[in-house]
Amino acid sequence: MRSRLAxxxxxxxxxxxxxxxxxAGGGADSGDTTKLVLGSWRTEDIAMWEDEILPAFxxxxxxxxxxxxxxxxxxxxxxxxxQVAGGNAPDLITCRPFxxxxxxxEDGYFDDLTGLEALDSFTPTxxxxxxxxxxxxxxxxxxxxxxxFYYNKAIFDELGLEVPTTQAEFVDVLQAVKDNGKYTxxxxxxxxxxxxxxxxxxxxxxNYWKGEEGRLGLIDGTQKLTDPDFVAAFQAVDDLKPYxxxxxxxxxxxxxxxxxxxxxxxxxxDGSWNINQLTSTGLDVGVFGAPVPxxxxxxxxxxxxxxxxxxxxxxxxxxxxxxxLNWLTSDDFLSIFVxxxxxxxxxxxxxxxxxxxxxxxxxxxxxxxxxxxxxxxDRLSAGTPPLDDEIWVALQEMYAGTLTPDTATAQxxxxxxxxxxxxx
Amino acid sequence: MKRTATSYRYxxxxxxxxxxxxxxxxxxxxxxxxxxxxxxxxxxxxGQQFIGFDNYVYLFxxxxxxxxxxxxxxxxVEFFLIHLLVELPIGLxxxxxxxxxxxxxxxxxxxxxxxxxxxxxxxxxxFIWRLLISPLWGVVxxxxxxxxxxxxxTISLMSVWQYIGIPMIxxxxxxxxxxxxxxxxxxxxGARGWTTFWKIKxxxxxxxxxxxxxxxxxxxxxxxxxxxxxxxxxxxxxxSTDILxxxxxxxxxxxxxxxxxxxxxxxxATVIFFIILVVTAVYFFVLQRRLKTYEL
Numbered sequence: 001m002r003s004r005l006a007x008x009x010x011x012x013x014x015x016x017x018x019x020x021x022x023x024a025g026g027g028a029d030s031g032d033t034t035k036l037v038l039g040s041w042r043t044e045d046i047a048m049w050e051d052e053i054l055p056a057f058x059x060x061x062x063x064x065x066x067x068x069x070x071x072x073x074x075x076x077x078x079x080x081x082x083q084v085a086g087g088n089a090p091d092l093i094t095c096r097p098f099x100x101x102x103x104x105x106e107d108g109y110f111d112d113l114t115g116l117e118a119l120d121s122f123t124p125t126x127x128x129x130x131x132x133x134x135x136x137x138x139x140x141x142x143x144x145x146x147x148x149f150y151y152n153k154a155i156f157d158e159l160g161l162e163v164p165t166t167q168a169e170f171v172d173v174l175q176a177v178k179d180n181g182k183y184t185x186x187x188x189x190x191x192x193x194x195x196x197x198x199x200x201x202x203x204x205x206x207n208y209w210k211g212e213e214g215r216l217g218l219i220d221g222t223q224k225l226t227d228p229d230f231v232a233a234f235q236a237v238d239d240l241k242p243y244x245x246x247x248x249x250x251x252x253x254x255x256x257x258x259x260x261x262x263x264x265x266x267x268x269x270d271g272s273w274n275i276n277q278l279t280s281t282g283l284d285v286g287v288f289g290a291p292v293p294x295x296x297x298x299x300x301x302x303x304x305x306x307x308x309x310x311x312x313x314x315x316x317x318x319x320x321x322x323x324x325l326n327w328l329t330s331d332d333f334l335s336i337f338v339x340x341x342x343x344x345x346x347x348x349x350x351x352x353x354x355x356x357x358x359x360x361x362x363x364x365x366x367x368x369x370x371x372x373x374x375x376x377x378d379r380l381s382a383g384t385p386p387l388d389d390e391i392w393v394a395l396q397e398m399y400a401g402t403l404t405p406d407t408a409t410a411q412x413x414x415x416x417x418x419x420x421x422x423x424x
Numbered sequence: 425m426k427r428t429a430t431s432y433r434y435x436x437x438x439x440x441x442x443x444x445x446x447x448x449x450x451x452x453x454x455x456x457x458x459x460x461x462x463x464x465x466x467x468x469x470x471g472q473q474f475i476g477f478d479n480y481v482y483l484f485x486x487x488x489x490x491x492x493x494x495x496x497x498x499x500x501v502e503f504f505l506i507h508l509l510v511e512l513p514i515g516l517x518x519x520x521x522x523x524x525x526x527x528x529x530x531x532x533x534x535x536x537x538x539x540x541x542x543x544x545x546x547x548x549x550x551f552i553w554r555l556l557i558s559p560l561w562g563v564v565x566x567x568x569x570x571x572x573x574x575x576x577x578t579i580s581l582m583s584v585w586q587y588i589g590i591p592m593i594x595x596x597x598x599x600x601x602x603x604x605x606x607x608x609x610x611x612x613x614g615a616r617g618w619t620t621f622w623k624i625k626x627x628x629x630x631x632x633x634x635x636x637x638x639x640x641x642x643x644x645x646x647x648x649x650x651x652x653x654x655x656x657x658x659x660x661x662x663x664s665t666d667i668l669x670x671x672x673x674x675x676x677x678x679x680x681x682x683x684x685x686x687x688x689x690x691x692x693a694t695v696i697f698f699i700i701l702v703v704t705a706v707y708f709f710v711l712q713r714r715l716k717t718y719e720l
Contacts, residue, residue, distance in 0.1 A: 189570075190661075191661075245560060247567040249570025249571060249661065250557075250559055250567030250571075251559060251567075251570070252554075255560050259560060389658060392658070393661075393662050396660055397662055400570075418488070
């Protein structure tokens with residue numbers, strides 16, 4: 001037995017030896033380039049990074065090579081945690097927003113980036129999702145997503161409707177579509193709780209709780225969900241109920257998109273990430289921001305930080321990594337990134353221009369508005385029960401008629417107080 | 425047969441591979457998850473700390489977690505009862521019809537047709553049914569899956585539809601095994617179809633019927649896939665379709681907003697294990713023994 005296997009083993013070992021020698025030779029040829037590894041959860045963007053972004057970076061910085069190492073979204077947090085624990089963390093780590101990243105900062109995954117040139121391109125709000133307990137920045141923001149109301153221009157023209165700017169106008173437009181009877185006014189279902197929260201409450205609500213003022217007020221305990229501003233926000237969401245399609249309790253996020261896509265609904269509240277799907281049937285679509293309570297009020301726009309990149313504390317090539325991080329705010333990078341991924345937006349103060357007209361329209365929503373991330377994802381959902389999950393359910397119950405804006409907010413505040421101790 | 429040292433050695437040799445796999449992938453994870461439920465590993469600096477039954481106390485006394493747990497348990501009982509009261513009688517009826525001879529040559533076709541759903545992927549079954557009963561595209565105007573009262577029965581019936589073939593085939597083979605001379609004797613004694621079935625056939629397959637009841641219990645209390653496929657890991661509306669499997673998944677792996685808690689997840693898993701273990705043990709020690717197997 002042994003003697004018969006021996007030749008095969010010998011061949012295998014030789015082959016492996018040759019292969020290894022080949023690898024080593026390849027490495028020696030490009031001896032003076034620095035290699036960086038970028039960890040990410042965007043497996044769907046591998047082609048974009050490898051074919052467009054990284055070659056562009058390599059062209060500008062021939063001595064640095066970056067490898068894009070993507071892990072599936074759901075496994076990403078666990079993968080990074082085990083890589084850091086095992087001492088082979090990627091040099092550049094893509095940062096999750098808010099609480100996960102805060103835990104990573106606390107565990108010493110990142111280097112403090114204070115003083116990095118790239119950070120001058122961002123407002124403190126843009127950086128807030130990735131700061132540590134010491135308020136120091138740890139990641140360079142890359143992309144955010146926005147929420148708004150898409151509308152079918154053909155239906156608006158047919159019924160002679162104007163894009164609404166106030167809540168009263170909004171309800172009038174919905175009523176007009178309903179009275180006409182041909183179309184569903186609002187493509188919205190409550191089967192998926194997350195989207196009631198992310199695309200409706202967290203989009204309309206900031207106009208009532210005044211964006212960051214209300215959000216930070218909840219975090220430091222100076223405001224409560226039972227305050228009139230928050231109750232009014234829930235009320236504004238409840239006001240939309242008469243304009244939903246029948247059987248909306250069982251209509252999912254995908255159903256809504258199809259209803260709008262088929263030209264059967266006038267308006268759909270959705271996120272910017274869905275631009276390509278919602279226009280895939282060739283509809284002429286526009287987008288407007290969440291309406292304000294009264295004419296002349298300040299407008300607030302939900303901008304959810306999605307992606308940033310930080311520097312691993314264990315990296316052996318920190319100088320090269322900083323060159324890459326600074327490049328993330330360059331036009332070279334941003335123009336490729338935002339145009340290859342319509343629906344994802346640069347967070348820099350000087351916005352690049354967008355080839356996709358709808359993306360440009362979305363981006364324009366940011367110009368006269370104050371920006372604010374989703375209400376409950378920062379600190380308020382780091383305990384049991386998480387406020388974000390509770391809000392999903394409360395909104396579903398409000399639409400089902402078992403809760404009112406008053407009882408919903410009262411219940412949510414009680415659930416929050418059961419574990420959350422305000423930072424302030 | 426005389427048992428020699430050699431025969432024992434062969435016995436060990438044949439059992440060992442299966443035993444090794446079983447221990448490694450089934451027994452060891454089970455024990456280690458029971459083990460994990462007695463520890464607290466949240467504080468990374470301090471490492472794992474032994475905390476006794478604290479996780480269990482937390483699960484059953486914290487207002488949020490205990491409310492979710494009892495809700496999931498109640499829903500799971502309902503999920504099981506619907507299977508018990510709908511799937512098994514229909515499965516028995518179909519098995520009886522298949523063996524009754526009234527279907528003649530089409531028995532094979534019916535048997536295949538009825539069993540096909542059980543071979544489909546749960547995701548496909550969930551998707552097709554969701555479309556069929558969608559208020560937008562389907563044949564029902566009422567939001568069956570969006571109403572707290574109807575959501576769980578609706579999903580349970582989808583599952584019943586899918587798995588009806590399992591008890592049917594189980595009982596069908598048991599009915600086939602009944603010797604013809606007994607049935608002929610009954611016929612000669614003047615027993616008609618109904619009497620023959622309840623007085624002769626059913627008592628003979630009672631042990632198998634009992635077994636499929638307890639298997640249904642185990643399957644439904646380990647249930648997860650169809651609910652997860654249709655409603656995700658926080659199954660709404662308002663957790664009305666949440667069962668123990670989805671509660672465990674949400675606790676152990678976390679959901680969008682919920683932070684994963686390995687220790688508490690292991691605690692939930694252990695509780696589910698004991699719920700199944702106790703009932704199954706009681707069944708086997710108390711009931712199965714009384715369901716006499718007739719010597720034929």
